Amino acid sequence: MGKYVFGVDIGGTTVKLGCFSAEGELLEKWEITTRTDDGGAYILGDIAESVKAKMTEAGITKEDVLGVGMGVPGPVREDGTVIKCVNLGWGIFNAAEELSRLLGGVSVKVGNDANMAALGEMWMGGGKGHQNIVMITLGTGVGGGIILNGKMLAGVNGAGGEIGHMTMDLNETDVCNCGKRGCLEQYASATGIVRLANKALNDSDRPSKLREVQYISAKEIFDAAKTGDELAMEQVDALGKKLGLACAQIACVADPEVFVIGGGVSRAGQILLDVTEKYFRQYAFHACRNTAFELAVLGNDAGIYGGARAVL
């Protein structure tokens, strides 16, 4: 009988779970619904039940489980204390201790979901072979995860790698979800790109293929840019400028080997890397100007891979 590890990734609507061998092979993955009722009181219980059910089904005993690694969508201290996960309704408590108790004492590691995804990409994805990576997840929001010498940078307030909330424009008038103005997330998230494209379309009568689309998504903006649509190309360039500048600033702090770009927006592919690198090379300090850029490869599985890696 071998040993097993579980990776868990809590999202706002579903919890992703994976069962891995001790060698890091993903044996099975599944999802459960994230119940956010009553301040998210049922989430950890649901996860514990689901893990236990899988153990029973596969004939895995508690002694066979090396541990559970879990990513949560919010700031987490190194000891597993979560500090308000707004999407889940959670306040401040030690999620690692709580899930461990619910699993009868199994070892549990908890980290921020973006940090866990970074760990996963370093282990089995776009950052493979590196020990120092910055992962940037461009989805509905912008998440960041930093791995230095193979270890997550959690930060004293669990805000290590919260690069979506770097202030990039002091003149922004729209408000970010976090309450500030001018956050990277307002320009480089899927939502942000669409926001700016709609502004550009409304502010002029310039021709663009995007005018034929009723509800524009980030994908359509990139697709139009790839076919040479000028307005769309400008939007992509503006995104690259903000993201490249942010990466240059991050490099002056953390100086990683590679930036790994993931999240839904990264499905745009090479065009996104090209435009980001162009501005990065312009704004980066000379010593780190040649830092590599890679696309993430694990997609939605990065979080469960990272959870498993955090245990192993």
Next chain:
Amino acid sequence: MGKYVFGVDIGGTTVKLGCFSAEGELLEKWEITTRTDDGGAYILGDIAESVKAKMTEAGITKEDVLGVGMGVPGPVREDGTVIKCVNLGWGIFNAAEELSRLLGGVSVKVGNDANMAALGEMWMGGGKGHQNIVMITLGTGVGGGIILNGKMLAGVNGAGGEIGHMTMDLNETDVCNCGKRGCLEQYASATGIVRLANKALNDSDRPSKLREVQYISAKEIFDAAKTGDELAMEQVDALGKKLGLACAQIACVADPEVFVIGGGVSRAGQILLDVTEKYFRQYAFHACRNTAFELAVLGNDAGIYGGARAVL
């Protein structure tokens, strides 16, 4: 007979040296000239001779020396490889191995001078009691040193904590020493503050006490601001805005417990902390909005303290 540690801090004009007890007490400090002739070929030899002379003088044998910790003014990899110290004329070589050889095999640790100063301040200065600090040195240039979990963040290219070269203004027309435009150093260094004050004085006829000074220094700008001189106050405010914004961005990456502000400019005192914190609180992500700010206390000795700490 006790054990000893030497701290060395190489500057562009002088090398500072300190002999410490194994308990961290600074027993004696002295300086030698930095000979930058012939591409800095004599610097390490001079340091080795000076350390050996002190050992002979004090009756310290090689076996009594726990090690030598040395800060150099440029990027350094974790293994002690320096990557071009422009001020010293150095190229790329392993300074730790070289100095160790010159000292007959004594253990040598080498780090970037700003990182070493940060380590010193964490140990015995403004960051005492903390394990996660960002130190910012506002001198002729702007240096940065980052300590996470008690360890220096050297960076893959030795550019960890090179926050003086974060690009803070995309519209800057003047060029930084590094070749880029808009670096933090161009606004927050002593040189930068004076540059901007002179600009402001030349661009208008507004009254200011600074007009009575022939050669303005950073000190005079702060002194005038403290007495209510409006133009000087604006200059200090502008500095705080750039520095506070940079700290907010750094906090989104490294999320430290405390920012320690040192260097000649920091002698301005509380006014500098106040104006920096004001903008930091405005631009920082909510989770790290209460990060502390402290003034450095070790002054020019921070580097040799850090060197000693790196060994102990």
